[in-house]
Amino acid sequence: MKFAVKAWSNGKARSGILQLGSCPHNIETPALLLTTRKGLPVYIPPDHLSSLPSPDSNLLHFSPLHFLEGISLKAISNIGGLHPLLGLHDHIMVAVPRDSIISIPDHDSTNRIGASFETPCGRMLIKPADYMEMISSMRPNLWATLADEVPAWASEKRNKASVERTLKWLDECITSNSHAEMPI
16 A cells, blocks of 8 residues: 655644555546445435546445345355445445445444444444454455544543453454455
């Protein structure tokens, strides 16, 4: 992964180009990250994606938790991941466990074992190994690790525990990823 800065502003913002070995295109930053439901943008049929400005519409965010119901991880893996499953070979898929509508982190139920989410399937405890199984099956171009998210009003002790858990889960995810030999 490489990031080349193109310009700086006085306010310390920057623009640049992100290059990922697993991505078909370079990503100019800042970039539009289209939110999806199960990998497809809501209210935009897949055949209309090509009519959106490119490369601005090539970056798609999905939550692996959207796939807890429906098609199995083994079937997704056998197909070759989300790109062939959805027929979106020229798009960059970015996996982030949370979204702001369907898979909402539940800070009260998260524990040292894994992160808890409120999903349409009910409350789910996702362990780092389970999350990495989802990632290795779906084969996104870019993914974010599990995080122990806490509300702004959490105590300093709870914030410290959250940081320690997130770092522990990141290490577990990286270890699982290195065994799967999939790019980060």
